[in-house]
Amino acid sequence: MQLIEGFLAISSMTTILLIFIGVIFGITFGAIPGLSAFTCLALMLPITFGMEPINGLSFLLAVYVGGVSGGLISAILLNIPGTPSSIATCFDGAPMAARGEAGKALGVGIVFSFIGGLFSAIILTYFGPPIAKFALRFSPYEYFAVILFALTTVSSLASGNMINGLISCLLGISLSFVGIDRLSSYTRYTMGYSQLDSGFSIVPLLIGVFAVAQILDIAEGEKKHLDLSQRKTVKIKGFGFSLKEFFGQLQNALYSGLIGLGVGILPGIGGNISNLMSYAFIKKRSKYPEKFGTGIIDGIVASETSNNAAVGGALIILLTLGIPGDNATAMILAGFMVHGISPGPLLFETSAALVYALFAAFILANIVMLVCEIAGLNLFVKLLSIPKAILLPVVIVFCFIGSFSGNNNLFDITLMVAFGFLGYLMKKFKFPLSPLVVGFILAPLLEENLRRSLMRSEGSLMPILTSPIAAVFLAGTAFMIWRAIVSERKQAQKGEK
Amino acid sequence: MAKYRDLIGGVFFLAFAVFIYALSYQIHMTQADPVGPQFFPRLVALFMGVLALISISRSVLRLRKADPTATAKKGSFSIALLLTALLLIAYTLLIEKVGFIILSAIYLYLQILLISPKEELQKHNLVINAVVAIVVPIALYYLFYHAFGIFLPAGLLE
Known part of the structure; x- marks a missing residue:
């Protein structure tokens, strides 16, 4: 019922049009190798500043949905994944295209992207509110444990090296110290600069660390010319595959969808890994694993269903707990903050109408994605030939605007560039960047809840350990660290042999 | 350069942890909560310092084990x-x-x-x-x- 109201809330021409535009931009950026949903979100964020919250946020969700899905186009046609979420789509998509079955491969990829996205949207709509209700009962003890768990997950899974992941996360946390301490209302770590009194803004930090660092990286690297001479127009009849094939894949789709959803919910991994995990799983339980990699639709179904399902999973923890799992969801969180909205369990109480409108926008974005990709496929193929060397600098100019217009402050442009250098150096020294950003975003919550916990318990840590929910998450934290140490040891042994 | 990558990173973050800890003495103390605004930065600095030390010791061990005659690839400048x-x-x-x-x-x-x-x-x-x-x-x-x-x-x- 509330979902219907949600659909009514987004039924204005402006909102629907924005969702269309968002999806189309997302697909385009997703399809161009080297650019991703995040790049497109960074580009689009400043545009949303002046919009109504519901329009701006629906637009960003649409960009995200399109961005994750668009990668399949270049994965199948060029054998280059457009985004890391569609690496596994290459495995079977490219051989099919080489055999002249590009239309069928694209049809399968697009339809099962839609199914994965829709599946996760339904789960989000029906499980989001009860999760939020449950989280609303969290005291500072539980909240502290949940955030600690999220931070260790991001740090240990974001790269192979847990120590570097944790250090990166702690650096992000340290960056959040700058500015006013929320509990004592005195400033910390501002070094006397009044411009730092309100702390680092999230937008310049996020854009700098990822987008500016990327352009530095590209300037340094070998500049490759993407050869598109083999590019051709593709014809799809209907969806390109038969109903029998569709029903034959539903079981695979269900498993892939569940894997994507589960991986999406865990912070730090998201669509980038879900497609590979799901591909490996479906291959393992298949009756004909030897055919994987030769160009069968099972492989495309596995990859594309799971990466789009991961989007809904990531939105579940973003909306219900306010925890962003990766750079793209951090960007969407920044979009919320710019409009003065903070996602979390309270949001479901105070702005239920907005939440359901966003659910509706998410579902609609998936439908629009299906329609646009089927109908406009050849247009997107043409867009692939826009050189990245032109697009990326344009993105940076948008980033300048985004950093500036968040607070109408030129100092934020300087910060963005400084964080860009930081991000570049961190990457060079093999420190993963997602833990830094997620650490920065969650640190105030972590600190506040820890200190509030200690206030409540008058300095004792025991209540955190004896609360059952907190204990589960603390055990989870210990497990993540143990798991990371074991897998690192194994790799080190392999390296010695 | 690649050989010393972890070592340089470790030393940098050790210094950074010391910096965070040292600057925590400048924070204005209040009695609003039992641990106060210095507590969390210090905790974070301690954790970061320990991790940096682990990272440094691991890379020193690896450098000792590594073949000293092997020449590092020359970093190219862009x-x-x-x-x-x-x-x-x-x-x-x-x-x-x-x-x-x-x-x-x-x-x-x-x-x-x-x-x-x-x-x-x-x-x-x-x-x-x-x-x-x-x-x-x-x-x-x-x-x-x-x-x-x-x-x-x-x-x-x-």
Whole structure:
């Protein structure tokens, strides 16, 4: 019922049009190798500043949905994944295209992207509110444990090296110290600069660390010319595959969808890994694993269903707990903050109408994605030939605007560039960047809840350990660290042999 | 350079942890909560210091084990990287004086030039680059001004 109201809330021409535009931009950026949903979100964020919250946020969700899905186009046609979420789509998509079955491969990829996205949207709509209700009962003890768990997950899974992941996360946390301490209302770590009194803004930090660092990286690297001479127009009849094939894949789709959803919910991994995990799983339980990699639709179904399902999973923890799992969801969180909205369990109480409108926008974005990709496929193929060397600098100019217009402050442009250098150096020294950003975003919550916990318990840590929910998450934290140490040891042994 | 990567990273973050801890003494103390505003930064600094020490000791062990005669690959120096960095710094320094439109046009043209592959640098591409560099900033300036009410710095064109 509330979902219907949600659909009514987004039924204005402006909102629907924005969702269309968002999806189309997302697909385009997703399809161009080297650019991703995040790049497109960074580009689009400043545009949303002046919009109504519901329009701006629906637009960003649409960009995200399109961005994750668009990668399949270049994965199948060029054998280059457009985004890391569609690496596994290459495995079977490219051989099919080489055999002249590009239309069928694209049809399968697009339809099962839609199914994965829709599946996760339904789960989000029906499980989001009860999760939020449950989280609303969290005291500072539980909240502290949940955030600690999220931070260790991001740090240990974001790269192979847990120590570097944790250090990166702690650096992000340290960056959040700058500015006013929320509990004592005195400033910390501002070094006397009044411009730092309100702390680092999230937008310049996020854009700098990822987008500016990327352009530095590209300037340094070998500049490759993407050869598109083999590019051709593709014809799809209907969806390109038969109903029998569709029903034959539903079981695979269900498993892939569940894997994507589960991986999406865990912070730090998201669509980038879900497609590979799901591909490996479906291959393992298949009756004909030897055919994987030769160009069968099972492989495309596995990859594309799971990466789009991961989007809904990531939105579940973003909306219900306010925890962003990766750079793209951090960007969407920044979009919320710019409009003065903070996602979390309270949001479901105070702005239920907005939440359901966003659910509706998410579902609609998936439908629009299906329609646009089927109908406009050849247009997107043409867009692939826009050189990245032109697009990326344009993105940076948008980033300048985004950093500036968040607070109408030129100092934020300087910060963005400084964080860009930081991000570049961190990457060079093999420190993963997602833990830094997620650490920065969650640190105030972590600190506040820890200190509030200690206030409540008058300095004792025991209540955190004896609360059952907190204990589960603390055990989870210990497990993540143990798991990371074991897998690192194994790799080190392999390296010695 | 690659050989000492973890060592350099470890030493840097050890120093950073000491810095965070040292600066925590400047924080104004209050009695609002039992642990106060110094507690959490110090906790974070301690954890970071310990992790940095682990990282340093691990890389020292690895360096000892490694074959000392093996020569490290020479790091290549990228001029395009340096110029991009300078371009970005120049942008932050000049934006207030020069303004968004002119500075962004210059930035775009040079940046596209810097990261384009050689194959894409024929004459007609250079013209396209120039058109992009001029049209994009002007269009954005007016788009943000009229559609979103965001006034970007006008600088020289004021």
